[in-house]
Amino acid sequence: MQKSLYTVWTFARLNAKRFFRDRLAIFFTVIFPLIFLFIFGAINRGSGAVSFNVAIINQSQTTVAQEFVAQAEAGKILKVTNSVTTLDEAKEKMKRSELDAAIVLPADFGEIKNDQYPSGQLTVYYSPNNEQSAQALTSILQEQFNQMNAKYVSTDVPFTVTAQSTQQESLSRFDYTFAGLVGFAIIGLGVFGPVNVFPELKKQGILRRLHTTPLRVWQYFVANVMSQSVIGILSIAIMFVTSVIVFDLHMKGSYITFVLFTLLSIFVIYGIGLAIGGWAKNERQAAPLSNLITFPMIFLAGTFFPRFLMPEWLQKVSEYLPLTPVIDGIRLIVTEGKGFIDILPQVGLLAIWAVVIYFIAFRVFRWE
Numbered sequence: 001m002q003k004s005l006y007t008v009w010t011f012a013r014l015n016a017k018r019f020f021r022d023r024l025a026i027f028f029t030v031i032f033p034l035i036f037l038f039i040f041g042a043i044n045r046g047s048g049a050v051s052f053n054v055a056i057i058n059q060s061q062t063t064v065a066q067e068f069v070a071q072a073e074a075g076k077i078l079k080v081t082n083s084v085t086t087l088d089e090a091k092e093k094m095k096r097s098e099l100d101a102a103i104v105l106p107a108d109f110g111e112i113k114n115d116q117y118p119s120g121q122l123t124v125y126y127s128p129n130n131e132q133s134a135q136a137l138t139s140i141l142q143e144q145f146n147q148m149n150a151k152y153v154s155t156d157v158p159f160t161v162t163a164q165s166t167q168q169e170s171l172s173r174f175d176y177t178f179a180g181l182v183g184f185a186i187i188g189l190g191v192f193g194p195v196n197v198f199p200e201l202k203k204q205g206i207l208r209r210l211h212t213t214p215l216r217v218w219q220y221f222v223a224n225v226m227s228q229s230v231i232g233i234l235s236i237a238i239m240f241v242t243s244v245i246v247f248d249l250h251m252k253g254s255y256i257t258f259v260l261f262t263l264l265s266i267f268v269i270y271g272i273g274l275a276i277g278g279w280a281k282n283e284r285q286a287a288p289l290s291n292l293i294t295f296p297m298i299f300l301a302g303t304f305f306p307r308f309l310m311p312e313w314l315q316k317v318s319e320y321l322p323l324t325p326v327i328d329g330i331r332l333i334v335t336e337g338k339g340f341i342d343i344l345p346q347v348g349l350l351a352i353w354a355v356v357i358y359f360i361a362f363r364v365f366r367w368e
Contacts, residue, residue: 010223034238041177041243056073064109100126101124122141175249179331184298191294195277196283202367228270249334257340261329272357301323
């Protein structure tokens with residue numbers, strides 16, 4: 001037994017050394033997930049506040065109109081496109097969805113009538129597919145005008161609305177997305193890694209030569225899982241530290257639970273790569289099958305967008321994919337502070353998948 005474990009340890013070290021000498025493997029395992037992390041982090045950071053891309057066509061020369069345009073350009077809600085000067089130009093850009101709406105101030109906007117106070121009515125032009133954005137924009141502009149109207153006309157309103165904070169912190173969009181990005185990194189490590197490596201080792205005859213030694217399949221599998229687990233934890237640790245420093249990730253759960261669950265996830269998902277890579281004779285067999293299995297999981301397991309946005313029947317189907325409990329479990333640990341007992345449903349589903357996946361992997365593995 002001691003000799004078998006020494007063999008496993010030796011091959012695990014060799015696999016780890018081969019990985020760190022392979023620049024392409026380092027890129028796709030460590031750098032590529034970081035690129036996605038920065039892309040989605042920047043998107044979620046920039047989408048925190050509501051904003052509208054608009055063109056303001058000012059046909060009035062009054063001071064009120066000029067002040068309105070200046071305030072709109074200085075604010076954060078309206079992103080004003082200064083290159084558009086006519087309504088026809090604005091309509092063309094709206095047709096191509098480059099603008100959400102066009103705000104037209106008529107020539108008499110802001111003029112004083114009947115020696116009372118300035119008045120006017122602006123018009124918001126929008127395309128039919130942006131009707132909801134236009135309604136929201138109209139409500140925002142009306143609220144601004146209500147504040148302006150209060151300076152000129154004193155009114156008593158019988159009904160009002162107020163807002164009150166719950167004093168409870170909520171998740172940022174990035175906090176929710178982080179678990180999906182970790183799942184994406186585990187898929188890249190666990191599937192595309194062995195799918196690319198194993199056919200190449202068969203092509204070079206390395207696995208055939210290993211088959212002539214006392215090395216057993218289970219020893220080879222365990223060695224690969226050990227080395228990839230270490231590499232996976234290192235890659236995810238880099239993602240985690242980057243997320244905390246750059247994107248203010250809020251870790252609410254236990255670090256130990258997070259690491260243990262991540263190791264279990266890597267173990268299960270890596271079995272898929274072992275099964276595909278161990279079965280395929282060459283890259284032509286491995287690549288299509290790996291894409292057929294992984295891409296549905298990536299899009300249906302909540303990797304890049306929440307599963308609750310899907311139809312209910314699709315949510316029920318995607319609930320049993322191997323990647324779904326991985327992402328759900330990591331999300332529960334990181335964002336809700338759940339412990340190991342709380343994520344037992346996810347752990348149980350992963351355990352069932354581990355039995356199924358590794359049974360298949362052992363049955364279909366071939367040395368050449």
